[in-house]
Amino acid sequence: MPKKNYSDLQVSFGAHLQKIRLSKGLSLRALATRCDLDDSKISKIENGKLNVQLSTIVELAKGLDINPKDLLDFG
Amino acid sequence: MPKKNYSDLQVSFGAHLQKIRLSKGLSLRALATRCDLDDSKISKIENGKLNVQLSTIVELAKGLDINPKDLLDFG
DNA sequence: AATATTGCGGACTTAAACGACCGCATTTTG
DNA sequence: CAAAATGCGGTCGTTTAAGTCCGCAATATT
Numbered sequence: 001m002p003k004k005n006y007s008d009l010q011v012s013f014g015a016h017l018q019k020i021r022l023s024k025g026l027s028l029r030a031l032a033t034r035c036d037l038d039d040s041k042i043s044k045i046e047n048g049k050l051n052v053q054l055s056t057i058v059e060l061a062k063g064l065d066i067n068p069k070d071l072l073d074f075g
Numbered sequence: 076m077p078k079k080n081y082s083d084l085q086v087s088f089g090a091h092l093q094k095i096r097l098s099k100g101l102s103l104r105a106l107a108t109r110c111d112l113d114d115s116k117i118s119k120i121e122n123g124k125l126n127v128q129l130s131t132i133v134e135l136a137k138g139l140d141i142n143p144k145d146l147l148d149f150g
Numbered sequence: 151a152a153t154a155t156t157g158c159g160g161a162c163t164t165a166a167a168c169g170a171c172c173g174c175a176t177t178t179t180g
Numbered sequence: 181c182a183a184a185a186t187g188c189g190g191t192c193g194t195t196t197a198a199g200t201c202c203g204c205a206a207t208a209t210t
Contacts, residue, residue, distance in 0.1 A: 013129060027156060043158050050197065053126045054088060069147040102186060118188050125167065
């Protein structure tokens, strides 16, 4: 099964996002209700499948109650 | 002429980007050669016309020789 | 055991970012 | 003045994120 070539960047961002979400004890659906995002989309982001836009980064930060720049705080 | 409705977010991001670029004494074309971006695109971003993707943010940061998170350091 | 929650991924449409150009009016510089 | 640099905006085709909804397997809850 040809796994698609997700960029390291997306994968790193996703992993970082997931770590923050879990540290807040939020499920995908719980986070989704806190911002204007669908839980399936957040799942895809966490798995490095999307090259998110600025507006999405800010939405995620809103739902996580953190500063958007903290979402870029990864390797 | 119906000026398009660019989001505050994009405008803020663009203004911040421009400030950083100018503080480094770089022209649009100079910055463009330092990263994999077209100067016209950077212009559009600075003028709040684009909802940039994560990869673009990182490219800009690379060209500016700063941390990507610093690009989100605005109001 | 029955039910609910969770993570995940597929399907689909629409809007928009991307990428690569080009051209021009206005500075700046040689 | 002439030539270069600069900022900016437009076009066009291609790609893809966004948005929405559905369904399922696995785990957790009661």
